[in-house]
Structures are given as C-alpha cells and as structure tokens.
Amino acid sequence: MAKWGEGDPRWIVEERADATNVNNWHWTERDVSKWSEDLLRKLLLDVKVENAEGRCAVTEVTEIEGEASCNNRKGKLFFFYEWSIKISWEGTETTTGVKGEGTVKTPNLSEENRIEDVDIIVSSKQDHESTLLLQLMNTVGTEEIRNVFATYVTTMKSEFTQGMILSSQNAVSTEHGGFHADRVYQQTDGIAAPVVSKATTVGVKIPTCVVTLSEKFQACPEDLYQVFTREEMVQAFSRAPAVVKAEKGGQMLMLSGHVTGQFIELVENSRIVMKWRCRDWPDAHYAIVTLTFLDRTSETELRLECRGVPASEEEATRDGWRRYYFESIRRTFGFGASLF
Template sequence: MARWGEGDPRWIVEERTDATNVNNWHWTERDVSGWSSERLRQLLLAVRVDGLAGVCQVTDISKLGGEASINNRRGKLIFFYEWQLTAGWLGTSSCGLKYRGTIEVLNLSDENDLDDLDIVVSLCKDQPSTPLLDLMKTSGIQEVRRILGEYVSQLRSEFSQGMILPTANGPPLPQPETQRNQSQTSRVQIGPAPSCSSSPAPCVQIPTCSFDLSETFLTPPDELYRTFINQEFVQVFTRSVAAVDGRRGGRFQMLDGSVSGEFTQLVPDRRIEMQWRFRTWPSGHHATIRLELMDHGDETELRMECRGVPAGEEDATREGWTRFYFQAIKQTFGY
C-alpha cells in the first residue's frame, strides 16, 4: 500500500489512532438494532390521539422484532432496517368506558416508503364496537406513521457521523454551536439560508461577474453525481445538517444556513444545473451554476461554470466552492 501522500488516496495508510481502513473506505458496518429497538419503544409509547369519541393511548409493545444496521462501502452509506411490531392501545370514551385494541406494523423497512406501510388497527376480540376504533384508524394510524418516520430520520442523521472518517487534512469534526460560530471567519462559509426563494430571479439588478473551475475526482460520474444531490452525502461531506431535494425544481439548504438554492436541471450522471446563493448576497439574488461531469473511466472531470456572482464576491465564491465542495468531497470520500 502507498504511504501517506503517495498513490491513490483511496488506499493511503495514514498514521492515526484508529489505524486500518482509512476513511472506512473498504467496508464498515455498524449494528444499531439495540438503539432502534429502544427508540421505537419510546416513540410508540408516546402515541396519543384525541377526538370527539374520546382519547386513545398506546400502552404497551407486545412484539418488536427485526434489525437495523448502517454500512459504508467505498464512501456510500447504506441504511438497512426491517421491523415488525405489535402494540396495544387503550381507548377511553367520552363517557369513561374503556376499550382495548392492537396496532400491527408488518413492513417497516428501508425497501418501503412510509406511505406504503401496512398499519392495521383492531379491537381485541372481547371488546364491543366503539367509535374509538374509527379514531385510531384515522388519527391513530396517521400518528403512528409520523413517529415511524421520525425514527427513520433519527437513524439516518444520528448514526451517519463517523461512518466515513476524515483524513489528516480533512475538514474538522463538528464543533459545538458556540465554538463553530466563533471559528468561522472565512469570507465564504457555504451553508443554507433561512429559506429558499420561490423565484430564483434577482429582485434588483446588480453588477455581476463569472468564473469557471475544473476538478478531477477519482470516482465514476454516477458516484460523484449522487454526492452533490443526495442529502445524506451532503450532510457527511459538509459535516452539518442539510436539506436537499435532489430532483428538478427541488430546493436545498446547507452548511448552517449560509447557502440555499434550487436544482433547475438534472441529467443523471452528466449534468447538474442550479440557482445558488450565499445568504449575505442581496435579497433574492442567485448565481447560475452548471456542473458538467466528464467520464474518463475511473476518473471524472468536473467542469463548473458560475455566472451571476455579485461583483466583488468572485474570489470568495471561488474559494468557497473549492474548499467546501471539491476539497471536502475528496477528503471525506477519498475521491
């Protein structure tokens, strides 16, 4: 294997306390079944719905079987989870009568969308008919679906950190908010604005400038393309919470509220076009970004065109893209 600073960076042996498998490049798996089981119980036992018929509350989890894990393969995070569960619920009618029933979820897994979950609500066999059953079949199912979505979101956000490790010169590990605010002094700190403008067109005409960049990444175009439009990948290389809707017309926000924009055209594995803005720019003003991915076998040449940058912001924007996008992606994923 090559020593640090030599050869293909994906195979570098770096001097570090966690030693082998630098950046967790080859294969890393983390079993999160125990955490998942406990978190699902906590979330489900908090389910409560109210209606004109009365109140229904989940009281116990009688069955919770399955597993969950996170895998990293060549810089790609793969989330696997599969659960089947049965919970008991207690309904109290408006006149004080008690009714018991069950909730079954048969297919909570990474292969199914939350909207496709089979959630079955029923009364126990010895219970008479009650309007509370209708309450659980409407509001109850909706609340169960919501908290299961919360579990999936927490699984993806809390356990992705550390699966892909930084290199010696990589971006620093996340700092507490107060420290991060004190240490961020660069002119360009790329991150999301509080909200994305519904229209990318500038509100006022201002002097602008343009520039081009070119960078080569040691990865095929499909992997590099996914890195720019996949929310989980963006959160990993920026080391901060991001919101990325990777489709045409989808909006994005990233890096602690400094950058926002909208994808205007996506050609899978070939081109990404977006309206992009830094939050200190004049309100409503966006630059037009075009990323062309040129396939060179095991390498991808990325050609970037940036048009409409406010005059005086060219150097800062160029530096920001080079540092917070290109270098961060290379150092995080080994590209």
C-alpha cells in the same frame, strides 16, 4: 486496479498504525438494532390521541422483531432496517365512557418502503369492540404511529452519521451561521455528516440574516425553561413525537424531523443556546439559536436570537417560531394569550 502482487493502498489497513479507513474506501458496518428497539419502544409508548368522540393511548409494545445497521462504503452511507412490530392500545369514549382495546401490527417497517407505504393494521378485541375508538385509532392513531416511524428513521440517520464518514478530498463545506466555520461536511444521500478537517473549504456561501423576537409569558422562568428542555413538554406543545436530550452536545428533534439541532449551552432557568435547522434548509446549514429567560416579576420575557438564518427563510423562520413555538406553548400550558 492494482497489478497482481501489488497491494492497492486503499485496502491496506492493517499496515497503518491507526488502522484508518483511507478515503472511506472500506465497507464499515455498525449494528444499531438495540438502539433502534429502545427508541421505537419509547416513542410508541408516548402515542396518545383523542378527538371529540374519545381518547386512546398505546399501552404496551408486545412484539418488536428485526434489525438495523448503518453502513459506509466509498464515502456513502447506507441505512438498513427491517422491523415487525405489534402494540396494544386502550381507549375510552367521551360521552358514554365505553372502553375499548385492541392491537396495531406493522409487518414491514424497512428502508424498502416509504413511511406512507408502511402497513399499519389496527384491530379491536371482540369483547371490547367500540366503533368510535377503532375509527379514532385507524385515522389519528395511524397518523401518529407513522410520525413515530418517521422520527425513528430521521433520528437514526442523524445519530449515526457522525463518525461513519471520515474526511476526504470530496468533502464540501458551507456557511452555517458562524458555528464551527472550519468544519467540513460530507454529503451523502441528503445526509450531512460533520467531520473535522484542516482541508481548504470549498463551496458557496449563502446570504444569512438574524431573526430576533421578544415575547412575554405568564409563567416563571423555571416553568418556561422546562418547556424547552423536557421531552414530554416539547411533545405536548408540538403535538408530535420529539427527542430532547437537554445536555451539552445532546440532540434535539421535533415536528417529525422537520426541526433538528444540538444543545451547545444550557444555563438552568436562564439561557439555552443550540445549533438549529429546518429540514428544507440547504444541506448542513445551521443557525445558532439563543433563548434568554428574563424574570419580569409576574411574567417572563423570552428573547430569541436566531443567527445564521438563510436570508430567503427570514419570514418563514420568524412566523414558524411565533406559530409553532410561542403561540402553541401559550395554548398548551395556559401561559397567557397576548402577544406584543
């Protein structure tokens, strides 16, 4: 502690020409309430569920009250959010055509509760009561809404981590597939925030490998390209909420946050390059994924190169792309069933 009358240099911001938050010592706060409300509305309105008995969809977000903020203190990030949400749903039974509607209330979406502990209260209107549709919303619908909440939290932390943490002596760096090898990452509560620094990098390099695959689809390059760049199509084949901003520097999040990344290059109907990682990879480690779309007259050959994959994840990555991307795309859009 500084002596009385002697200013601690960590607190002297106003005397710096750049007003830099030295070593991230000060408490800085960013209000992300409006951003959160917009994202929650968008994700919730995309919720659609069905089974053999019927299908239901969220039709309106009737109430959303609360706030959210991102805070930095001493180089650590804290996310605070508290929301009370009410939505309306409608559905139709498959065999009888009976229609139903109701509401879903969530009074306690906050950082104090784990996603699985958040209350989701489903009800139906008495004059539109359908036991089958109410059961569908209470099971599959509740699960999808929890996925939305998980996606919201993951996206918020990914979106607002950058810029909140500045370079400091405690930053660590990792090898991440050759992408921006001079970038330093600040580790905070499991969140890795990239910051540019000229400091000497430290840390442990992990062994990596390159995963390559080649698949053929009965579709033209234009249609297959859109499958990876249109949010609603990604949500369709992944069967989960997704965030896809198909532009240079745009974010990508799918499978309830299990896969995240950022678009580096997009050549329409020809090539996509993105920074890409799985949630259970080492913190801040990304691979570089290149998707090349080749027109083969009556079909499209898709070539995948995933460079910088942790060596221990080689088979899991290869199987994941085949199962959760290629096979699911074929089933969802009817682009052919054969693998080669």
